Amino acid sequence: MELYFDLIFVFAMREVAHGIVEEPDWARVFGALGLFATLWWTWIGFAVLYNRQGDDRLATYRLLVLAGTIPCAIAATQAHHAFERHPAGFALALAGARLVLAVAFLLGGRSGPEARRTGWSYLASAAIFALSAALDGPWCYVLWAVALVQEAGFLLLGDRRDQPRERSRTARLRALFKPPANARLAVDAGHLAERFGLFMIILLGELVIAVGVAAVGRQHQDTGYWLSVSGGFVLAAALWWVYFDSAADVNERLLRLSGGNPALAYSLYAGGHLLPAFSLLLIAASVDLSLHEDPPGTAPWFVTVGMAVYFGGTRAFSSPARSAWVRLLRLLATAATVCLALLGLVLPAPGVVVAAAAWAVGAAVLVTVLRRDRLGRVDADPMAFLRDR
Known part of the structure; x- marks a missing residue:
């Protein structure tokens, strides 16, 4: 299932690399890094979803991952428009991918409230990406950064909010080697x-x-x-x-x-x-x-x-x-x-x-x-x- 999902990103990565080849300067490289980061976090969302809740015996998650391939593939086809400062199609496709992730995590009741919080986070990201499609100029990309930061925090760091903040480096490292309190x-x-x-x-x-x-x-x-x-x-x-x-x-x-x-x-x-x-x-x-x-x-x-x-x-x-x-x-x-x-x-x-x-x-x-x-x-x-x- 996941290998099939990765085929979409083979195409997406090719489009991002081609953008650098078309205009080989450092400004284009940093633009490509921005597009790559949005695709990267989209892919990670599905990887973590399957890591925590996926099971090939459950048709629900297979269908959701298959559904996620559609907006991800559309985003890949729109990458070159994003390079040309027409990112609306790319942003709307990413909003669609996050809507699928939101549904998937909200359905993940066996992972408890953390999964639901992640689902609501993806709903917020979907709204932010959809809103960015209506904006021109740098504000569009600022909204993308906001969406990625907030969803990344919920995706793998959500269980740290209730823990005391460690100040020393040794204490922070020790916290990294503690299994999560919630085994799920x-x-x-x-x-x-x-x-x-x-x-x-x-x-x-x-x-x-x-x-x-x-x-x-x-x-x-x-x-x-x-x-x-x-x-x-x-x-x-x-x-x-x-x-x-x-x-x-x-x-x-x-x-x-x-x-x-x-x-x-x-x-x-x-x-x-x-x-x-x-x-x-x-x-x-x-x-x-x-x-x-x-x-x-x-x-x-x-x-x-x-x-x-x-x-x-x-x-x-x-x-x-x-x-x-x-x-x-x-x-x-x-x-x-x-x-x-x-x-x-x-x-x-x-x-x-x-x-x-x-x-x-x-x-x-x-x-x-x-x-x-x-x-x-x-x-x-x-x-x-x-x-x-």
Whole structure:
């Protein structure tokens, strides 16, 4: 059921990436991030719905998820209009998706009052998105931000309202590793890890498609052509390795050890994956641009900045040591990732892609070397591991 639902977002992500390719400047990148965030939180709403209440034996939830695919698909078709500052169709489609989520959570009586509060929150978001369709200019996007913030708070953080506010960092970390008082609010760690892993696969798929489409469009198949195409595919494989060989397992273990704490799920997945996930979309768009016959000057920077954000989000350069030298080395590694774009001064854009692929392979090797130590530290003292991150 959920794999079918994800097909809609394959199309949606492609449209957002295409928006960057059409107008490759930083203003368009930030606009794409805004559209991505709205789609991201829409997808998360359905992921959490099924995590807490879904059951393939219950036709009600299957029908609701199927119903949700319709407004989500319409939103995907309207993404390019949103880029052109005509967001009404996109906003109304997102309002429809939230109306479906509101009905689904309000029907979830077995999850108690928290589910009903989440349902009312989605009703409020649906109204806000519908209202934004009547507005022009920045106020439309301000309303989107308001809707996303309030629904995110209810979705995975609603059970924290009645808890005392912890001031020290140690106390806050300790609270993250307490199972929720209401067992019905516990997050299924295995299911959530699988869902977010599949979404990362969708985004890596955009990179594979970008390489393939750009390769088909090239007329001259010389040595540089084969190097750039191979480099693009190697880059995709290395980025897959960086996430799934370490970060995916670490996040799932942390959430399991917390007893499915919703606030930790929010930190690790809903909020923690947002920028790394978008960075994959940015890398896909930039590789597409780099393999064009006449790539823009921003293409190498899109690749390297995207990689730096991805490595930061997946903690590829993290280390158990906490010395100042280690922190400095991490900072230098991040800066070196970004500065790979300077190779564009002496190499064509496809050459930068090849260099980025080689750098990503090095990061994958580092992740593999540190994998056992990271997992051991998680099992030994998850609070200390999270504090050191």
